Amino acid sequence: MYKDTVYSAFNLLMHYPPPSGAGQHPQPQPPLHNKASQPAHSVPQLSPLYEHFSSPHPTPAPADISQKQVHRPLQTPDLSGFYSLTSGSMGQLPHTVSWFTHPSLMLGSGVPGHPAAIPHPAIVPPSGKQELQPYDRSLKTQAESKVEKEAKKPTIKKPLNAFMLYMKEMRAKVIAECTLKESAAINQILGRRWHALSREEQAKYYELARKERQLHMQLYPGWSARDNYGKKKRRSREKHQESNTGGKRNAFGTYPEKAAAPAPFLPMTVL
DNA sequence: ATGCCTTTGAAGGTT
DNA sequence: AACCTTCAAAGGCAT
Numbered sequence: 001m002y003k004d005t006v007y008s009a010f011n012l013l014m015h016y017p018p019p020s021g022a023g024q025h026p027q028p029q030p031p032l033h034n035k036a037s038q039p040a041h042s043v044p045q046l047s048p049l050y051e052h053f054s055s056p057h058p059t060p061a062p063a064d065i066s067q068k069q070v071h072r073p074l075q076t077p078d079l080s081g082f083y084s085l086t087s088g089s090m091g092q093l094p095h096t097v098s099w100f101t102h103p104s105l106m107l108g109s110g111v112p113g114h115p116a117a118i119p120h121p122a123i124v125p126p127s128g129k130q131e132l133q134p135y136d137r138s139l140k141t142q143a144e145s146k147v148e149k150e151a152k153k154p155t156i157k158k159p160l161n162a163f164m165l166y167m168k169e170m171r172a173k174v175i176a177e178c179t180l181k182e183s184a185a186i187n188q189i190l191g192r193r194w195h196a197l198s199r200e201e202q203a204k205y206y207e208l209a210r211k212e213r214q215l216h217m218q219l220y221p222g223w224s225a226r227d228n229y230g231k232k233k234r235r236s237r238e239k240h241q242e243s244n245t246g247g248k249r250n251a252f253g254t255y256p257e258k259a260a261a262p263a264p265f266l267p268m269t270v271l
Numbered sequence: 272a273t274g275c276c277t278t279t280g281a282a283g284g285t286t
Numbered sequence: 287a288a289c290c291t292t293c294a295a296a297g298g299c300a301t
Contacts, residue, residue: 158294163279167295183296187278194279209280225282229292232274 123154155231156223159216162205163194 160168167190174186174193194202216223 158281158292160294161280164294167278171296181296182276182298184275184277184298186296187276189278191278206280213281225293226284228294229283232293 123156155228156220158225158228159212160209162202162209163191165208165212166190166194166197166202166205 167187170190170193171186174189175181178186178189180186180189
């Protein structure tokens with residue numbers, strides 16, 4: 001079942017058509033606020049995502065991830081070559097997509113019988129760290145094993161939204177420019193830069209995020225954002241509001257005082 | 272070791 | 287429908 005889903009997504013990727021009107025970017029699309037707007041039968045156009053940014057500091061390739069693996073039953077292919085092909089701009093996505101270049105398609109070790117069980121970065125154990133499951137299950141009773149399995153059920157992370165994808169690409173650049181490392185400060189800068197982007201530039205990321213969501217739906221059909229609710233420590237409401245100018249967040253998830261900032265696509269001073 | 276900070280957007284929950 | 291809350295990433299910092 002799961003395997004079928006993964007393989008069908010794989011097939012979709014292998015036959016990923018070139019983007020219509022290469023170089024043209026879609027307008028920012030209305031958010032897909034409900035799944036009903038995404039018919040289950042619709043076949044998404046899948047694309048390579050994070051790794052096809054032109055970031056000088058791309059997300060670590062699976063080769064890096066593999067170094068973190070303590071135990072790997074079978075040898076995995078050398079993927080470095082795939083990542084060397086990721087220097088193109090986002091607007092020039094390759095016509096044929098390597099399945100390995102897309103972290104969202106890196107199969108989790110939970111795929112039974114998969115020859116090269118490459119961990120999916122969106123799947124993390126409850127500890128929050130990439131770990132390998134021990135192979136001592138056979139020593140335990142079925143009941144224990146079942147309970148443990150439930151407890152150690154890996155978390156499937158939310159797909160990244162447009163801004164998160166933008167942050168992922170630009171973080172290293174901002175860090176290099178500002179010699180800052182603190183993420184809170186970096187993210188403030190990135191937030192301002194995000195607003196300074198042109199409509200076309202932002203559209204790239206909205207489109208990318210849309211494809212991310214579609215791909216995520218393909219890979220994890222039953223997944224819901226609700227699955228991860230409460231898995232992070234919940235911050236106290238009062239504290240959160242205090243730290244954010246004491247105001248209430250509006251319908252857009254921002255605070256009125258800050259929302260007084262320039263409208264989205266207007267140029268503004270950055271930094 | 273764990274949570275907070277800080278950003279935007281998506282989506283689930285509540286009123 | 288409108289509003290509220292949580293979580294995605296990231297790394298320094300405080301507890």
